[in-house]
Amino acid sequence: MPEGHTIRHCAQEHARLLVGQHLGVTSPQGRFPDAALVDGGLLVGTDAWGKHLFHEYEGERFVHVHLGIYGTFTTHPLPPPQPRPTTRMRIVGDEVAIDLVGPNTCELVDTAGRDAVFARLGPDPLRTDADPDRAWRALQRRRIPIGQALLDQTVIAGVGNVYRAEALWTHRISPLRPSNELTREEFDTLWMELTELLHKGVREQRISTRNVYKADDCPECDTPIRRWDLAGRWAYACPSCQPR
DNA sequence: TGGGCATGCGCAA
């Protein structure tokens, strides 16, 4: 269930369980042949930016993972069960094994490759070095529905469909409002809301609020929630609380 | 048993 909070949690957990160890890295499915190039390597750190995760091995080698919509990591105590036929990557440490299934991306990159990923991502509210001004300026430069902009990872990194729906509903902003018509105050509120929701998601390992996302009626005014296709993704909003 | 769907994204047209 990957929005940014899931990836941040993986980075933290993998760091806690595996950093400082030489890892057995394999690809039972065979679709990550470069696993052999880091097999036995020392894991020196992990990092997350938006929905992108990096495992850094000694020698400036990074395994870049993007879970897409289906991807999952599973942690097993040793000895781990037989891998599934679809296990893209298995990492075996001193005390646990971690399996990766169904990712959009699992590739080996160098520092330049990692930086190239970072370069095309907007600020991630979960990162302490995040610069919300960059997101603000990106919204000003464009005139697209704010609901569409929030899912654009070059604007803000880590927000997915659920956090978008919940944050806009909480602050009574229609997903259809043009991005450059938000006031600075509204943007600041939205940024803070997303930051809090993401942090809460990391802590609780799930998205807890369910106000409009897939809801039938608005918890505030009982108006039926409207669902429509916004640039290829389902948008949810209360037509009464979030007027255009 | 099989179709549809899912918190995503890149690419062709």
Next chain:
DNA sequence: TGCGCCTGCCCAT
């Protein structure tokens, strides 16, 4: 703008 892809699960048949 629409489609394909990565996988698992739920629900209808």
